[in-house]
Amino acid sequence: MENIPETVRTKLKRLPKRGSHERQVINGILDEGFICHVGFVVDGRPVVIPTGYGRIDDRLIIHGSQASRMLRAVGKGIDVCATVTLIDGLVLARSAFHHSMNYRSVVIFGRAALIEDEEEKAAALLALSEHMIPGRWNHVRAPNESEMQQTTVLSLPIEEASAKIRVGPPLDDSEDYDLPVWAGVLPLRLIVGAAVTDPNSRVVEPVPDYVRNYNRQTPERPAD
């Protein structure tokens, strides 16, 4: 699945909604998101839980939460589907039918396994922290033994995965372009506000640079 060439369909059409299996595209979306929605099956029925994540090379590192409790019970890997979606804009067409959204999403299917090895777990926690806010890890108290035990982390290979992206203006039926209807895109963007210092702080510390200058947006982000 790594760097699968574009198919004739994805290559020739200029459709704004397109699929991709390119590792770089997939990783770019994963690295920009904050939350993945992890689906798993309990008693034959689906459960979808939002949770934090990180990435180490070709593995998605998932904060345990409910899935991990289930995983413990099962005692081995469970089938999951982890989906990350970034919302980029509302696409306002001339017809109700062609309204859409600009977005970038990744869907990963696979078996998530509990990370049990101490060293691997430490690396996974670092990855989760770096994913959330790069540079933070070295400034905070590291997990103690009890905290390490309380924390469950899953690893999901990014192998059976694909991205789906929609960019650009609405695509209306040809004759609808003559309608007296404004059409276009209303861009949406997740922005970072000014840091709010914990009112319960006992020690006065300035807002660190890596917090003050936090910038999530990836440089290669497609234009709206």
Add this chain to the structure above:
Amino acid sequence: MENIPETVRTKLKRLPKRGSHERQVINGILDEGFICHVGFVVDGRPVVIPTGYGRIDDRLIIHGSQASRMLRAVGKGIDVCATVTLIDGLVLARSAFHHSMNYRSVVIFGRAALIEDEEEKAAALLALSEHMIPGRWNHVRAPNESEMQQTTVLSLPIEEASAKIRVGPPLDDSEDYDLPVWAGVLPLRLIVGAAVTDPNSRVVEPVPDYVRNYNRQTPERPAD
């Protein structure tokens, strides 16, 4: 499940992460989100797809997409789990362990059914449109018969549903408050940019007020 009173646990503790079964809380989160992640089971394995949605009273209206193809095949309701998550901030604690996110999420379990009745379907499409951008529906070309047939919409009762919300500053271990570590919240917010007129427009129309003044944020949104 409607307006279940707070339990002793949710009432007395001042924990920043709390669950709720209140209809008003659940609806408030649903009405602010743009995308739900719909989970369903295919051949015993989970699939999670991001899709647009709307709400009519106590029903979630879901844009069909993949789930509807499956639903057609099955020919009756399927078990789904629809999850909506709003990201409000990064919670930077003094210890790695207590890092968290501020968020609001709703998880709905139930059976989604295809909306087949013409009138009901028209109402559902209106609800989807109003959810995305209030006021738009009356300005655009309404769906014709062929478009109506191509569109599949699912209805999911909001009955077995709960909200989970985390707000406020980090909660550190008591002794960690003496560490010389800045702690606090980095707020995140989905903002609307300036409307981008479709470069393929043939008719010059001003950006309508309901687009220019688009404001998604709900007034009752909790403070970061």
